[in-house]
Amino acid sequence: MVAVLDLAPPPPLSSELPAHPLPAHIRSRLRPQVSFAQVGAGVGPEIAAPEQMPPEVDAIEPDAIELDAIEPDAIEMNTGGLPKPDERRFIPTALANQAVQTPIIQTPIIQPPPTAPVPGLPATNQTLILSDIQVVGSSIFQPQDLATIIAAFQNRLLQPNDLRELSDRITQLYLSRGYITSRALDPVILGDRATVQVIEGSIEAIEISGTQRLNPDYIRRRILLGAGQPLNTQRLEAQLKLLRGDPLFKSFEASLKAGSGLGQSILVVTVQEAKPVTAQVSADNALPPSVGGEQFGLQIQHQNLTGNGDRLGGSYGRSRTGGSQQYSVFYTTPVAIASQTLPSGTVSASAQVTRTRITQDDFETFGIRGTSEQYAITYRQPLIRTPQQELALSAGFTYQDGQTFLFEDRPTPFGLGPDADGVSRTSVFHLAQDYVKRDASGAWVLRSQVNFGTGLLGATENSDPVPDGQFISWLGQAQRVQRLGKRHLLLAQGSLQLTPDELLPSQQFSLGGGQSLRGYRQNARSGDNGFRFSLEDRITMLRNTAGDSTLQLAPFAEVGQVWNAGDNPNRLSDQRLLASLGLGMIWQPWPQVMLRLDYGLPLVGLRDRGENLQDKGLYFSTSYRF
Template sequence: MDRLLSIAGVLASFLAQGYCTEGEVALNENLYPKNPNQLEAPEAPPYIADEDKIVIPCTKGIVIIGEPSQFHSGGVSGVEGIRFIDLKVPGNQEEFRSRLYFKYINKPLTFGDIRKLKQEIVTYYRSEHRPVMYVKIPEQKISDGTLQVIAVESLVGSISYSGNKHFKTEQLSRFVQLKEGGPIDDNRLAVDLDLMNRNPFRQTNVIFTPSDSALGVTDVEFVTNDRRPYRFYTGGENTGFEVTGYNRWFFGVNIGNLFRQDQVLDYQFTSGNSAHKFMAHTFRWVIPFPWRHNVELFGGYSRVHARILGTEIDTEGESEQISCRYEIPLPMRKSLVHEFSFGFDFKRTNNNIIPAGQPVIGSAANISQFIVGYNLGWETSWTRVSFTVEVFGSPGQLLPDESSEDYGSLRPGAKADYIYTRLAFVPIFHLPYGFSIVWKVRGQLASGSLLQSEQFGLGGFNSVRGYVDRTMSVDNAFLTNLELRSPSVSLSKLFLRKKRGDAFQLLGFVDWGFGRNYDTVSLTNNSNHLIGIGPGARYVIDPYLTARLDVGFQMHSLRFFDPFHYRAHFNFVLSY
């Protein structure tokens, strides 16, 4: 079935146009959590000569004061242990108190210990997502072995917005949970920025500035870099089949602020060299809700006219799809963002075209399946990791043309009730001098024979390079891709001495895919594998051009599919 080629394959290509993926020069920042720029507390001073000098021979008490007016320069007495005065301690207050008690109480206190005490208070508040904390130990008289510490948690002063030209301030403020006079919670702020930056037409960051109004007050400014919320594009790639033509030409439009409600609508038309042989319409519509959930609708329609190789017999087939996903962001940390999703797919097709060129036209078959999924993005200073798991399942016939007999007309042995799971794990490692390693691991495990729209495709740019797209369509699959990428350079700066917002990158890759089908006809399993290696290049002129070229050489040849043992995979997108 040309189903994945004509709908899902085109959808994947369509959704990627202009939104850089891991395969492009620029990574999609929206896949990872956005952490607010922290207003750092003053760095601890370096070691000094009198750091070991004892200030208090035996520390009886430490008073941590949240209101500077409660400080007594003449000292305090009668305090034993750790006492908090006018200070809101987030998290487990007793655990924090015990930690300080065992480290400092009934022990000598040196200048070095005082420095560590200040840093420990700051570190604790940061661990509780309160990033801006002023800690000071003023000059004071030490009475009865008691030390006073002023610790002022900064509160939000003014909240302002700047740089947004195409999105109203009112739209941006809907994402912000901070309140004037409230605490600065960097975990909530990271959630706000992550949701705000999911719109591909803007990028927002935050700046903290000490307020002139009072000590312990921080002004928060959201700085946005946006562009007009619409985009037209056209381009081409070679992701087709021999019987419908290898080339694919497309044009489309992205709208990033539909109805001025931050909704995103995408549409693309795709055809082969001859629209009579192959054409497809695809769309995607993302609707954000005020309660921070999203609904995503996507789907399309395709039509193929194919001639059976070696004959004069022409065949015609159609495929349709409409899908819905409901996405629920889960509580996140500063370096981790994740979400849960569920949804439903409806698909209809009457054709099965494989790369070998023998189309199968059977009775029309409907697919009604439910989906649950989980997505995770995690980032550190040297790596980025994304993980996705999705479970697809159908309980059996729900609609007409959905019986196992209908499925069997397109693939012998396929049943209307099934379940399968797909996994994707993609770590990206940052190396010295701007190099990086990208490792993709993907796979699928199915309960039985599937229609080709639900099978895993091996071969092609998004799979094993060096082979025609979907050289193999399998029920169970394991796929790994390993890339070494060079630093990106500006060709315009290199040759024209003036940077034009471009980036060029080289890479080398090794792809390996293994697949196995359930063969209910012969009562045996059949399997095969593909291996491709080669170089690649990426070039971007932001936001007008993206281009890629990969040349894959087959290390395991399937002669009946491709007699040339290598294949170049290209894609280019021109946008305005």
């Protein structure tokens, strides 16, 4: 419906502050509020889609889950607004979207072509007994597969109609396995022996019309994955359904017509391309209050830049106070491989620049700011891609460079890990696997990623146990979407990060915020290890004339905990287990407009709780696509 670009958040100010002129009471208040893992950190736009994912999922950036249904192959930007600080802990949006979209199209896209007439048996009333029956031309069925059919016609008295029934039964065997253009001809009789010739169907040609900017080979390559010989229409249907869900197309129709010879067919494809450029404006309060809390953003994407299905997109975001500004750009392109069974892979590249500044009243005069740059490249290769499931492997590399300052231009490290100039760098290789399994009542989304922090490109190095850029960590994620009757959609989501190493804050697992654990401010708690579990029931209250849900209520329960590895000198609060109950509302009056409001009631009262909307458990997000 998903290559992985893991653009981790910029380096944060961690929980321990170095000696500097700030009074102690100010330093204590800074700890929970100015972590740059909290402050404006974020990841770039998601890039993905199976052919599609998502779903030709060409490249996937771990992203905050945005569960509004889209077509499985859509390659979407972050539909929840600007890049979020906690996106790294979530199943990629494109994968998550596959789990809640409408069920797979069950109506066949193609129908068998008219059967060409073939010579029949000569008119005769003569009976005969056959001692030997041979079936030739079958590459699918072995002699043992046909033995039962043949045995019913051997060594007994046969009428001419019996011989025709022999061919019909063999033809029916092909039809039952999805080979609807294959057939068995009437037997050729020679004495007491009969030979049945099988004509196995094939695609003689693919005729494509309606393309404008898109290269027809983009369609042809994907169809050929399901158009092997003999032609199996079930496999062909699967590829056509994936193409029908591709966001490159506004409409996609296909039909078979008889070809020039027995068993040969011509596939006729008619498409209407969707508009290539899409954009979105958004607003939410998903940033930490210390940099403004509320943010506004613009995202734009060209989903067919050169006519080969490659995407180029970018986004800009700014917090209400100007405390956070983010610029990101990405490019992803399909990569055809020399295989008749594997779908095309995808190469993706992205870059993001983040500038953050503490604008909270109590601390603005200290001129605390940070900068971060992130660059990533990823290759993703689906191994299985059907309308029902997708399995893919991906490998990528991400470089991140960040620095923090005090009094505007004084390089200052916050916490143990960054160097004396407040600089922290990571060069991380990622290996990931993702799997989507859809059924009539819901879907599973599973994802596993191993991160290897290296010393390449000047990555931060420290003596144990001080955190640095050399580490190994594992992130596992799971989601189940279950339809319960006509009104209820149950979402269960879980994430778990484990590592034996002390991590820089940009690599840590965080809790809190509207896209994470509601009821608490953004990134209220962070640690080397952590887990999060969320259960939400989306209850449809209103539908439009098409039957689509326009208003949903969403009661939820969430819990999570973080803890550090080894002897990490950056101490954690003793309040590391968070839990909440709450209620959300999702309103989508038109397909391109979405508004979400959430209220989370914290079950664990934090001693460092503030007075911001997030601290009061209130979250909003709204977006308009055009």
